[in-house]
Structures are given as structure tokens and as C-alpha cells.
Amino acid sequence: MLYDKSLERDNCGFGLIAHIEGEPSHKVVRTAIHALARMQHRGAILADGKTGDGCGLLLQKPDRFFRIVAQERGWRLAKNYAVGMLFLNKDPELAAAARRIVEEELQRET
Numbered sequence: 001m002l003y004d005k006s007l008e009r010d011n012c013g014f015g016l017i018a019h020i021e022g023e024p025s026h027k028v029v030r031t032a033i034h035a036l037a038r039m040q041h042r043g044a045i046l047a048d049g050k051t052g053d054g055c056g057l058l059l060q061k062p063d064r065f066f067r068i069v070a071q072e073r074g075w076r077l078a079k080n081y082a083v084g085m086l087f088l089n090k091d092p093e094l095a096a097a098a099r100r101i102v103e104e105e106l107q108r109e110t
Helices: 026-037 063-072 092-109
Strands: none
């Protein structure tokens, strides 16, 4: 037998919450957060009972928003740019060390 559906043991969960016309809405975000909170049983939770596998929300932020924020901070964005979010250690020294590494690597790429 090549495939037996009864042997499947997948734990991934996925939810798609969107406005049918693609319009941004706080209601859509609130609904997505509510759905995500109900997906805990589908994701991995570490032994500490607090941290997990990084599931979350994917949101669109308009280019104009990032260009305004960059300009306010005196940064010049290229035509194409990337945006990232980092979760740093709660220990201030470890967080500072990680921040230095990220900054050094980003400088190397520019």
C-alpha cells in the first residue's frame, strides 16, 4: 500500500480571515486574533507552557506607512526594502548582544 489516510498525524492548523473585497478592517484583525487564540491545540507548546512554534498573524502594512516612519527617523529606504521583527531575550545583556549581531549583519548587507 502506497498511501493510507488513516496514518496521517499532522498537527498544523491554518486559518484565513480576510475581507472579500480586500478592504482593511479592525474587525478582520480582531476576528483573526480570536481565531488564532482558538488554535492553541493545533500548534506546538514548549515544556515551559508559555512559548510555542511562532504562529501568528500576517498583516499587510502599506509602503507609504514605512516610508513615513523611515523619513521621521532620518532613514532613506531603497525602492525595494525588507521589514523584520525580532523577539529578543528578556535578559538585557543577551538582548543587547543579539541586537549587536543583527546590526552588524545588516551593515554588512548594505
